[in-house]
Amino acid sequence: MNYTIKINGVSRTVDVDGDMPLLWVLRDELDLKGSKFGCGAGLCGACTVHLDGVAVRGCQTPISSVGTASVSTIEGMTADPVGRRLQEAWLALDVPQCGYCQAGQIMSATALLRRTPRPNDGDIDAAMTGNVCRCCSYTRIRAAIKMAAGSGEKS
Amino acid sequence: MTASRRTFLKVSAAAGGALMLRATLPGAVRAEAPAEPLTAFVRIAPDGVVTILSKNPEIGQGIRTMLPMVIAEELDVAWSQVRIEQAPLDEAKFGRQFAGGSQATPMNYDPLRRVGAAGRQMLVTAAAARWGVPAAECRTEAGVVFHDRTARNLGYGALASDASKLPVPDLARIVLKDPRTFKIIGQPIHGVENPKIVTGQKLFGIDTVVPGMVHAVFQKCPVFGGKVVSANVDTIKKLSGIHDAFIVRGHQGADRQSLTDGVAILAKSWWVANRARDKLEIVWDEGAATSQSSKGFAEKAASLAQGSPASWLRRDGDAQGALKDAAHVVAAAYSYPFLPHIDLEPQNCTAHFQNGKVELWAPTQNPGPGQKLVAATLGIPESDVTVNMTRIGGGFGRRLRNDFMVEAAAISRRAGVPVKLVWNRADDMRHDFYRPAGFHFLKGGLDDKGVLTALSDHFVTFGQGGKLADAAQMEATEFPAALVPNLAFGQSVMELGVPTGPLRAPRSNALAFVFQSFIDELAHKGGRDPVEFRLAILGEPKVLPGGNGRGFDTGRMSAVLRKVAEVSDWANRDSLPARTAKGVAFYFSHFGYFAEVVQTTVSAQGEIKLDHVWVVGDVGSQIINPSGAENQVQGAALDGLGAALGQGITIERGRVVEANFDTVRPLRIDQVPAVEVHFLITDHPPTGLGEPALPPVIPALCNAIFAATGKRIRGLPIDTELLKV
Structure with missing residues (x-):
C-alpha cells in the first residue's frame, strides 16, 4: 500500500508492504544509500536514522510504524547544525577506515549531542555502544564527538 | 587535547613534522578539463589539475590515499592539485592489484616513487625543450617547472601535452628525491573519500545501482558442500513481488571459492527477496561434512x-x-x-550478463583472480569479464575469495537481467572461509x-x-x-x-x-x-x-x-x-x-x-x-x-x-x-x-x-x- 513519509524535510510516497523496514524503503525504493545494511537485527547500528530526532535502527522500523514522524538520514545531516558539526569533526580527525559504519555512527552521535550537548565518556559509551565499527576506529569516533561538542579540551 | 590527538602528534613528529591538510565537504562539482595521459598512472589537465590513479582495492587500509601520495611526492605536485581515481582492473598495466598480506607498501613504495619521478622528468624535459635550455638547469616545485637563470616558469598543465608525447624514461635509472625533502610522504593526509563517507554518498559495492537491475538472495546448504535435491521454486515464484526463483547448480570440479549449489530468489527489493526465504523449502543432500563438529x-x-x-x-x-x-x-x-571475518558490509556483488559478456561491480580484495574465476565458471574468455572495483566495507581477508562474484555472475546469466546479490548476515557468518x-x-x-x-x-x-x-x-x-x-x-x-x-x-x-x-x-x-x-x-x-x-x-x-x-x-x-x-x-x-x-x-x-x-x-x-x-x-x-x-x-x-x-x-x-x-x-x-x-x-x-x-x-x-x- 502507499505510505507517505517525510524524509529530510521532503515528503515521499512509496508503494510497499507495511512491514518493509524503513532501511530498505530508503535504500531500494528511494535510492538513499547512505543508511547501511549490516546485520538486519538491530545489533550493529549501521542503519541508524532519526525519527523526530531520536536515533532508531532502520532495519527494525517497519514503514507502517513511521506515521507522521520526521525521518532524518545521513543525507540530511549537512543541513543540520549538529550533524554538520559532527561531519566536520569526523573530517578534521580523519576518523574513517573502511567507512561503512560511519553514517550510522554520525546519526547516533547527532542524536546524542542534541540530547546531551556536552557528553562525558559515560554518555558517549551509552549512546554509541549499539554502533559497531568493525575497523575499530572508536578512539577517533570518541574524539570527534568531543570535538563537535566543544568538550575535547576537558577530556 | 584528547589522548588520541596527543598520540597523533607523536606519530607525526616521529615521521618528521606536521602539516594538516583540511578536507572540505563536497560542494559544487567542477567541470573536469580535458586531460593528457602522462603515464599509466597520471593525467594532467591544462589547468594543472593532476589526476592520479590508485591501483589497489580500498578496504579501509587507506590505500586509495596512500599510493597516490607516493606518486604525487615524486611528481612534485601540491596535494591540493591532486584528484584521485580508482584504476580499472588491468594487471598488465598496473601490476598486481589486490589488498592483502600488508603487501601494498613493500610491493609498491619504490615502484610508484619511480612512476612519479618519471612523470616529473618528462615534464622537465618538455619545459627544457620549450625553453631551449638543458634539463639539468630546471627545477620543480608544487607542479611548476622553473628555470631560475632566465627567471622563467611553466605549470605542469601547460607542459602536459608536450610531455605526454615523450617516451617514458627508464624507471630503473630514474633519480629519486632525498627523503629529507619529502613534502607529502610522511604527512598526515586524510582519506580522500572521507567527505563522501560522512555525507552518505554512494560508494560501496552494496550501493551499486545498474539500470534495470533486480535484487537477489542466494540460499546455500547450511552444511558445507551440500547439494540441492529439490526446492519449491514454483511456490516462491508466485509470491508477491518476486521476479524469479531458480536452483543454481555448483560448478563441476570447482574449488571451494567457486560456485556451490543453492537457490536464487530475485525481487524488486532486496528485503522482499530475503523475506521469501521464510517460505523456501529445500531438500538438501548434506554430504559428508555432517559428521564434523x-x-x-x-x-x-x-x-x-x-x-x-x-x-x-x-x-x-x-x-x-x-x-x-x-x-x-x-x-x-x-x-x-x-x-569469521564479519566484514560489516555483507558479501555482495552486482553483475550484468549480456551477449555472452559479463560486467561486475565487486567489493573484492582480489579482482584479478575473481575475473579468472568468473570466466572459468561461466566458460567465457577472461577478456569478456569486466570488473569494476568499488570501495569495500571491510576486507580482513574474506574478500580475497571471490565466491560472491561467481554467484552474482551465474544468477545474472540465468535471469537475463542485471542482478545485485546481497548476502544477509547469517549467510555471511555461515559461509565464510x-x-x-x-x-x-x-x-x-x-x-x-x-x-x-x-x-x-x-x-x-x-x-x-x-x-x-x-x-x-x-x-x-x-x-x-x-x-x-x-x-x-x-x-x-x-x-x-x-x-x-x-x-x-x-x-x-x-x-x-x-x-x-x-x-x-x-x-x-x-x-x-x-x-x-x-x-x-x-x-x-x-x-x-x-x-x-x-x-x-x-x-x-x-x-x-x-x-x-x-x-x-x-x-x-x-x-x-x-x-x-x-x-x-x-x-x-x-x-x-x-x-x-x-x-x-x-x-x-x-x-x-x-x-x-x-x-x-x-x-x-x-x-x-x-x-x-x-x-x-x-x-x-x-x-x-x-x-x-x-x-x-x-x-x-x-x-x-x-x-x-x-x-x-x-x-x-x-x-x-x-x-x-x-x-x-x-x-x-x-x-x-x-x-x-x-x-x-x-x-x-x-x-x-x-x-x-x-x-x-x-x-x-x-x-x-x-x-x-
Missing part, C-alpha cells in the same frame, strides 16, 4: 596428542632428552577456534637459573584433500626456533570439511597467542621478568631465516620490546592495584616488528576491563601516512582484543551455529581503552601496517590477565567464568 575436533586433537606427531617441521638438538634433564618443566595445551582452529600441545624446560633449554610443540591442525587447509600452516621458523638449543615442532592433521582462508595476519593471529603466552608461562615458572626473559632468548642481534625471505632480525625485535617496556612504565608495574596488571608480548609478521603491552583490570566477577594498550612498531624508514598508520595500528590492536574477548565459530553437524553479532561479538566503544602508538624509524625499506600490530595484542592481554588473577588463558575466546574469584 568443533567438539569432535577437540576430542580428536587431544587423542592425537597422546601419540607422536605424524610429521616433524623441525628438530634441533634433543628436545625430549633436554626436557627430562630440565630443572623446571611446563606442559600446556593451547587451542583457538575457527573465526574461516580462520582455522588449531591445537598445540607444548612442553618447555628451564635450567636451574631459569634459562630456556628445551621446547616442543605438537601442533594438531587441519587438512583438506591431501594438503594442509588454507591458513592452517605453521612455519618451522616460528619463534623461538633457532634460539633454543633443543626444539621440536611436530604436526598432526585432521581432515576438515569447513572452508578456511586468511584472516587479518593469517597464522600469526593464532600462533602469537600460543607461543607468546607459553613463553610467558615459562618466564613466570623460572621467576624471570617477562620482558627480560624474552630479551634473553632474542639474544645478540642477528638475522634468522624466515619472515617471507627477508629474515627475522632479533635486534629490531629487541628494540621495540625495550621501547614498549619504557613507554608503558613496565618497571613499575608492581605498584598497580590488586587485580590490575600489565602483560607483554611481541610478534614478527608481514615484515613488521611489534611489541605491545596491555593493562587490564579483572573484577571479582571475572569481567575484563581493558585499561590501556601500548604499541611500539618498526616498519622501516618511513611512515608514509602517519594519520592512516595510527588508525590502522589502533584498529588492528583493538581488532585482536575483540576477537580474543568475544569471537569464535562453533561447528555442529557440519554447519555453523552462530549467525549474527549477538553470538559473535565485535568490540564496542564502551570496551575500548586508550591505544598509544609509537614507531621506531629504522634504516630498512618501509613495510605494511594492515596486519602486524594485531598478533601480539592477544597474548599481551592474556599475559596481563595471568598477572592480574593467576589464571592462565589457554583457549580463545577468553572464558570469563575462569576468572571469577
